[in-house]
Amino acid sequence: MPIGTISTVFKVYDAMMGSGKTTQIIENIRTAETNQNFLYITPLLDECHRVSGTTYDEDDNLKRPLITTEDDTSVHYDYLEDAPLKDRRFKHPSYKGGNKAESLQYLIKNKENVVSTHQLFMNLTPTMLEDAKDYVLVIDETIQVYDVYGEYTATELEALFRLGWIKIDENDNVTLRFQRENFGDNGGDPTGTKYENLATMCDLGQLLYVDQKLIVWELSIDTLKAFKEVWIATYMFEGSQMSAYLKSYGVNYELIRFGNKPSQIKHLVNISDDAFINEIGTKKTALSSSQFRTNKKVLCEQLSKNLDNYFRNKAKAKKGDRLWTSFKDGQTAIAGSRYKDEWLAFNTKATNEYREKTNLAYLLNLFPNPMVVKASAMKGFPVNEDVFALSEMVQWVWRSAIREGNPINIYVPSSRMRKLLNDWLNDEYENIIAKSTLQEAEQLDLV
Template sequence: MTTINVIDAPCGYGKTSWAIQYMNDMSVESHRFIYVTPFLEEVTRIQQSVHSRKFHDPESIKGETKLDDLHRLLGQGKDIATTHALFQKANAETKELIRSNNYTLILDEVINVIEQVPLKKNDLDLLIEARVIDYEINDKGLTYIKWNENKADYDTEYNHIKQMALANNLMYCDNSALIWNLPCDIFLMFKDVFILTYLFKGQFQRYYYDLHGILYRYLSVVKDQHGYSLVPYQNRQIHDKTFLNKLVSIYEGQLNAIGDKRNALSTSWFEKPSNKDFVATLQRNAYNFFTNLCKAKNDTAIWTTVIGNKNSIMKKVKPKGFAKCFIAMTTRATNLYREKYHLSYLINRFMNPIEKKFFEQYGVTVDQDAWALSELIQWVWRSRIRDGKPIEIYIPSSRMRGLLKKYLSSDFFEEPPENAIVDEPPSDWHL
């Protein structure tokens, strides 16, 4: 059974450089790769950086979908570089083609492995009463939604649910919600799997592996005169944060008063009509921080907050003159903002309560703070801090600010999960 290789190391340690070196070094006879990244720009980077083999990016051509093209390329045993969005569409055919062609997966950054399926209050009751769906508990005690095979050709508003259920991708949560779940056995179809990430401990993909009983081995990257290599996590180079502490200037002052309460600046806080005056204050504070305290300009600043329905919250929060500096709070794995050094993080991150409950109902313990911190770090590291240059940051949420300070002053968040394998070399014997 495949054990996942999690290369958990800070931004700038050379995870992508290692991956490029690995794909260049391995013989085209022995290795076939699928490289999956969040952004098309990174697909191009891989195509340009790996010289020993040609990477193909699936396209939609002549009325065929990108998934069709992916299947064609897999069937031909080609090396493939593609996006998270396409990988999430994988189905039974994808899995079989991966398995029979002996592929290695390199996953740049964790992927969305579960998502709550939007439903109206009584949709579920309606589908059950009409005997369109039913529940099935598998041998691990996990509850899946099954579509009635006799109604497989029905064309309804619920076609998206039908497709997920027929592909065995739909799970049940807490008597009230449906959760789309990337079919976990796809990871077991690869010869080897490498995930390039940081602070995996707090991320949904880790909890998803725990839920499905998939083992993962923690590794880190080291560099010497011969290039990059992987080492067991227990032999990693401990992240010295002394220098980092000098680079990160966290605003302390009166503008933080708005975020003193634990839930202040959470999504539900923004959505409460009674907080509209506080939202106006937050907007003024962010403007004040950028304009008066930092003398920031459009080419030095980035900020984020909750987007809201039709961008409604984002528009209320946007600091005057800095509308174009917004980047989504989920942004990761891109270098587009590496010149920026004035940051405003106007949000207090909590997991979607249904998704959190989904894991907990099956006995998987989740750590909200480790998750929130990993999301914050990913966002902050889009800036020039990744190049070892100083930044100034405004984090009005006292909870989020406290998490960043704890991260900067300890190794607490880098301790591996208890069930991670930390003392083994990577699974590919060529390494």
């Protein structure tokens, strides 16, 4: 339920890949007041260097920034001469002197501009957030705001409820709260016990109880509210998990939509309509994760044959231009020995390492975790399953040669995913999202 007035300013830069979102945000940072500090988080280390303008040794697997000089209090990096943000002197958290989290805390405390990965951002502590209250947080691609929390079984949860150690918040009927007054050990203090982490997350309102059996973790809204401003650079934000999450807390964000439309690149995308290799995905739920769990062996055997048929006979693809994806559990069985090095995780974003690939195969039917869908729906703003699936697929496709404006061939056996892709290329989701945005704004009295 909404928490009232939020002073943090939220801006969402929503544009199709290749429309210059990152370029625009970099320019906004470059022209901001010199005393304004930024924490820029992005999925990959490559993007950290792109934003900061720092260099690194291509042979260094950790991609650590090259250092020109350093002393006891500061580190000086080698910045590219033409880097737009060279004068901002962005710093990277490092392992030196402890761990990356400690380094991040040191940098923020000393009011440095910082570039980091999504993973490290999730480890921000209350102390770091207090030090970062005057920072602008820039999120390149949406961060994970929901996840299944599997620390306790349904039986263990029942016991905790029975003991009176946890209860459901009566204000929203979904958030778990820890009851210290009923906790028997240590005089009601769970510190130092196996329940310390549970109590802390309950205090932060991070755990949601769904279907009387499962806990869903939710990012604490206080993490985002701690910053002066939050800028989010993404595509198809409406319908995303993060959009639903912000709306559930009454957050009013400015949606800045710009850039190209899918129809402008439609001529570059050749989707296979071969009935024989598409037959496996005819049903709406075909090739979903649940079907893989119940019929994995048969599915993987047929997909392996179809993949080989498509790459060798239909697309006439060569080894250097092939790229495919599936659920990770099916990767080895589908790949065989021929395609094992050409698989890329379906949730990969923000990398241009595969821009030479022109022949693709998307061998899955994606749905958000049903418990996450239920958790967000219980808070009044459900995740749009089709927009979620489409945005993930489009991000993966954009790792390929199409990001350079070159044509691609793609095999999408799932009839549902294929229809989503075709509808997107015909700009149908541009209209759907715009209409959805207006309706929800009216419901929230924002227009």
